[in-house]
Amino acid sequence: MNWKQAPLGPAQTNAYVLHNQEGEAVIFDPGGAGEAFEAALKRDNITPLAILLTHAHFDHIGALDHIRDAFNIPVYLHKREESWLADPEKNLSIAMTPEGITSRPADYLLAGEKTLPVGPFTFQLYETPGHSPGSLSYYHEATGTVFSGDVLFQAGIGRTDLPGADEGTLLGSIHHKLLELPENTAVACGHGPTTTIAAEMDTNPFLNGL
Template sequence: MKWNRIPLGPLQTNAYVLVHEDQTCLVFDPGDEGEKLIEYITANGWTPLAVLLTHAHFDHIGAVDDIRKRWSIPVYVHKQEQHWLTDPMKNGSLLFMREAITVNEADVLLEGEQTLTIGAFSLQVFETPGHSPGSVSYYVEKAHAVVSGDVLFLGSIGRTDLPGGDYEQLLQSIHRHLLVLPEETVVLCGHGPETTIGAEMDTNPFLNRF
């Protein structure tokens, strides 16, 4: 099982494609440039099974409908942010981009921590609010990776000054759900390069002062 990072859009938001040995894949946070992402997946001969969102800010959802239309696959998002997909004020696009970015409603609403089985993939869903109320992280043990969205970054954490953000809640989410993972776990961040749980435990200044 392997993962691939594709930065997309003006904010270079990371979409990730997690690929199984059978060439099926999962698409995480397709934020923009749908045609570019479709061409990348098609060129590699992969077959997407689902789109999984870590949260519903505009820069993480912009190409959702492009991917869904191309492969007729379901979209997953946390229940607390189901209406953000269709509301440009809630997803922040009107505030930051001065244009409305919306996508159709999700097919599957996540609520509570659970294990998802999609094709040959098994993922643990952790509720990790703080950056946004419905932020989730997807831990894929067989890939030794966690898709954290905008919760945890290399040397930093997600911003909490947006509507629904909560600094203390974010730190609690990170400590309760992410830092308990094996230290070699790769953190697939929503922006910027990857890191590991161990590296952030040792060097992240936000976590070391909590």
């Protein structure tokens, strides 16, 4: 198994494609450029099985309906953000365009920390609120990767000046969930370059003193 990073949309939000040798895949956070992303997946002979959302801010869902319809696949989202997909104010897109960005409801609503099987892929699900109330991190032990959305970045953390965000909650999520993962775990961030748990423990200025 392996994964690819694909920055998409005006915010260059990182979508990720986790795939096996047969080309079966799960997609994380298709944030925009739906037609181009679809074409790239088909060019690479990728067969998506599902879309896993780390959270429902507009820059992570811009191509959601395009990709789900192109491959006829389900969408997973935390239940605390169930209404965000259809609400431009909650997903923060109303400030970007007059009509905002909307998507149809998720097919599966997630809650709690548990093992999540999706086809041949198995994830450990972590609730990591703070950037948004329903932020999820998906740990894939087979590749040693956590797909964490906008929780933790290289030398940074997610924004906490947004509705429903809270810095103390976010730092608690990082400290008690992500930093408990093996130090060689790759962190597949929602924006910017990937990093590792070890690197952020050693150098991230926002985590000093935790």
